[in-house]
């Protein structure tokens with residue numbers, strides 16, 4: 001594989017045939033390029049990260065030994081504003097994964113038109129093996145290490161898998177101590193008492209629910225009585241499942257890292273959320289039957305919500321999916337091959353880059369509130385979130401209809417044009 005000029009071999013991680021999330025992202029960009037008109041001459045900008053930092057994160061464990069973890073912060077694109085995107089603590093985090101997640105943030109932020117570029121971070125660690133003290137030391141050391149590239153107007157982290165408001169509070173405090181002033185705007189998703197925003201915890205799930213209801217309305221699917229299956233029952237999946245069940249849908253199957261459960265009559269979602277809170281996962285929930293993990297993909301349902309990790313819907317299970325609609329709460333849950341299989345089966349896929357944009361939208365509200373030190377009510381926040389999600393989704397829906405393309409390609413058309421137009425207007429020379 002060579003560079004576009006044909007002279008320099010591309011590093012393997014920039015090769016579109018590279019397996020994994022970054023390769024998936026590059027294939028998605030290739031699919032949109034024919035729709036970019038003159039802006040296509042800038043498309044290579046999207047195919048490489050602006051900046052990627054790898055950091056060593058050493059901490060002292062409670063038993064006195066020193067452990068080293070690898071951490072990352074990648075800024076994919078900053079043409080439209082500072083980098084923005086979450087931080088993931090997971091044992092499978094790699095540079096290539098964080099690159100893809102940062103690129104999807106660029107697309108998502110442009111799709112809902114918040115004034116940010118795209119960034120993402122992570123540490124390769126299983127945080128469930130750490131004590132609270134070890135987790136705090138890890139977070140603080142990581143924040144100090146990436147402190148050279150983050151900041152309220154440079155790059156603003158937020159929660160992602162296995163990180164939460166407490167982790168954001170430690171990040172804000174560490175950054176603030178290092179710069180000598182309290183800088184609440186350096187991260188979002190903070191506790192409400194520390195400059196966090198009402199509604200941020202639920203925002204991603206609420207966005208998933210909002211676009212799901214819009215798509216159901218446009219396709220004539222009643223939510224009342226709809227059968228819903230959810231993979232991942234954390235921040236995103238748990239909230240989306242609860243909102244669908246409150247709207248009269250039946251959540252019939254849930255899978256997380258502890259197992260898969262099923263109840264044909266519909267799960268008691270508040271009781272399940274309480275069980276997850278107490279035990280750390282869905283396994284062992286009294287109001288359901290356990291089922292084999294792989295059987296989850298063939299469950300009879302109308303709506304499937306992947307809300308865990310990347311590359312879950314693949315060519316191996318896409319053919320078995322019975323849902324009429326897939327709403328991507330997770331980032332990158334569907335591979336391009338699976339996308340094509342779902343399309344051929346007539347399954348409507350609401351892609352991550354619009355469906356899960358509710359979180360970063362309320363992160364944007366949090367950042368604005370922190371700068372102005374004036375805080376909005378939860379009703380105001382939810383109303384603005386729903387308005388932005390509905391407007392962005394309607395725009396993407398129209399582009400899909402006009403160009404006869406999938407909603408994913410339509411979202412990429414809208415977003416890539418915004419990013420590359422900004423790039424073109426800014427010019428290249430320092």
Ligand SMILES: NC(=O)C1=CN([C@@H]2O[C@H](COP(=O)(O)OP(=O)(O)OC[C@H]3O[C@@H](n4cnc5c(N)ncnc54)[C@H](O)[C@@H]3O)[C@@H](O)[C@H]2O)C=CC1
Nearest residue numbers: 161162204232233234235236256257307308330331356359
């Ligand atoms: N937190 C946020 O605001 C946003 C999160 N997302 C995406 O949503 C997805 C979930 O994130 P959160 O809910 O925040 O994380 P979380 O840490 O709150 O929950 C993750 C869930 O995934 C499950 N899970 C992990 N490994 C699994 C496996 N191998 N099989 C089945 N389930 C598994 C966990 O058990 C847990 O229920 C991720 O892809 C994340 O990038 C997207 C936009 C915003």
Ligand SMILES: O=C(O)CCC(=O)C(=O)O
Nearest residue numbers: 085086158160359360363
């Ligand atoms: O709230 C944010 O800034 C980013 C959330 C995130 O990581 C995501 O949307 O994937």
